[in-house]
Amino acid sequence: MFLEIVTPEKKVFEGDADSATFPGADGSFQILNSHAPLISLLKEGVVEYKVKGAAQQVIITGGVVEVVNNKVILLADGVSA
Amino acid sequence: MANLKEVKGRITSVISTQQITKAMKMVAAAKLRRSQDRITQMRPFAQKLSSILQNLSSAQGDNSSDAWYSQVREEKKVLIVAISSDRGLCGSFNSNIFKGVLRVIAEKYQSQYDKGNVTILPIGRKAFEFFGKRKVNLVGDYSTLFSNLTFEQAAKAAEFLMTEFQAGRYDKIEIVYNEFKNVATQILRTEQFLPVKPPAQEGKKTSEVDYIYQPDREEIITGLIPKSLKVQLFKGLLDSNASENGARMTAMDKATENAGELLKELKLTYNRTRQAAITKEILEIVAGAEALKSA
Numbered sequence: 001m002f003l004e005i006v007t008p009e010k011k012v013f014e015g016d017a018d019s020a021t022f023p024g025a026d027g028s029f030q031i032l033n034s035h036a037p038l039i040s041l042l043k044e045g046v047v048e049y050k051v052k053g054a055a056q057q058v059i060i061t062g063g064v065v066e067v068v069n070n071k072v073i074l075l076a077d078g079v080s081a
Numbered sequence: 082m083a084n085l086k087e088v089k090g091r092i093t094s095v096i097s098t099q100q101i102t103k104a105m106k107m108v109a110a111a112k113l114r115r116s117q118d119r120i121t122q123m124r125p126f127a128q129k130l131s132s133i134l135q136n137l138s139s140a141q142g143d144n145s146s147d148a149w150y151s152q153v154r155e156e157k158k159v160l161i162v163a164i165s166s167d168r169g170l171c172g173s174f175n176s177n178i179f180k181g182v183l184r185v186i187a188e189k190y191q192s193q194y195d196k197g198n199v200t201i202l203p204i205g206r207k208a209f210e211f212f213g214k215r216k217v218n219l220v221g222d223y224s225t226l227f228s229n230l231t232f233e234q235a236a237k238a239a240e241f242l243m244t245e246f247q248a249g250r251y252d253k254i255e256i257v258y259n260e261f262k263n264v265a266t267q268i269l270r271t272e273q274f275l276p277v278k279p280p281a282q283e284g285k286k287t288s289e290v291d292y293i294y295q296p297d298r299e300e301i302i303t304g305l306i307p308k309s310l311k312v313q314l315f316k317g318l319l320d321s322n323a324s325e326n327g328a329r330m331t332a333m334d335k336a337t338e339n340a341g342e343l344l345k346e347l348k349l350t351y352n353r354t355r356q357a358a359i360t361k362e363i364l365e366i367v368a369g370a371e372a373l374k375s376a
Contacts (some may be wrong), residue, residue, distance in 0.1 A: 009122060026295060037291060064308070068290055075129055075130055
């Protein structure tokens with residue numbers, strides 16, 4: 001699946017990822033390939049995503065994630081590595 | 082004819098002025114590139130946010146009109162956000178903003194203004210100074226926002242606006258700023274900030290995607306509206322920042338050019354004066370020699 005992480009100030013990540021875990025407003029959840037369309041609010045927390053088996057992390061201060069057509073777009077308010 | 086020394090003094094002073102304006106132009110050009118980069122960096126975020134909002138509101142019938150942010154009230158108290166710059170020497174950039182704000186007041190809110198119900202929130206030192214001298218209500222302490230322009234700073238200002246609106250202290254909030262078109266052109270924009278206008282429904286297309294909403298649709302919309310407002314204000318600030326640098330660049334370019342023209346004229350006068358002095362001297366010598374010869 002295609003993952004894109006953007007903040008108002010820069011693009012943090014763009015590319016293919018195997019899976020991604022988000023701190024949803026109702027609890028943490030993971031998104032794998034070919035997930036159904038989804039829009040979810042995120043709270044403060046850690047976003048973890050795997051690129052070719054290697055796990056990577058970003059800490060966000062909140063945001064929203066949209067999944068559609070195997071494309072995951074994360075709009076984060078702020079990011080600290 | 083002008084005094085030789087005087088002309089020389091003027092030439093030196095024009096040269097040093099020209100150097101300053103040239104340096105300022107370069108600095109403005111460098112800053113302009115940076116602020117343009119920031120706009121392009123921000124654009125994907127803004128576009129995706131608005132497309133998500135569009136998807137959300139077209140997914141079902143719109144029943145969010147009773148939410149606080151879209152409440153249309155009688156316009157008794159109005160707040161105008163005036164985005165200017167911190168520094169001058171950028172042509173008509175700032176005076177355009179002042180004129181724009183005064184025009185908005187005169188055209189739309191004259192009656193509110195007469196009752197003293199128009200408030201201005203200045204962003205940028207120039208606006209603060211200008212409206213501070215006038216008999217208008219000022220609010221907020223965001224005049225130094227540009228010294229460290231980040232999204233968080235803009236978000237704070239936007240949050241302030243939202244709480245003020247929510248508390249009913251203002252019934253309408255508008256933003257006046259310069260939109261960046263290109264280096265030489267800025268467009269004066271007046272945008273309604275709050276209440277939020279419902280997103281334009283492009284045709285009656287029912288969203289082709291059936292989303293899973295988490296927590297639920299209403300809550301997501303209420304969570305996203307403040308975000309999009311913050312982005313709207315941030316975009317205004319970035320646009321204004323880029324416009325400022327563009328305006329300064331053109332103004333300084335013009336100034337350098339004018340200084341060059343002035344210099345050309347001064348040099349001409351200088352050389353003409355110098356030549357006249359030499360001719361006069363030769364004339365005197367020749368005349369003296371003639372006088373000696375005939376004696």
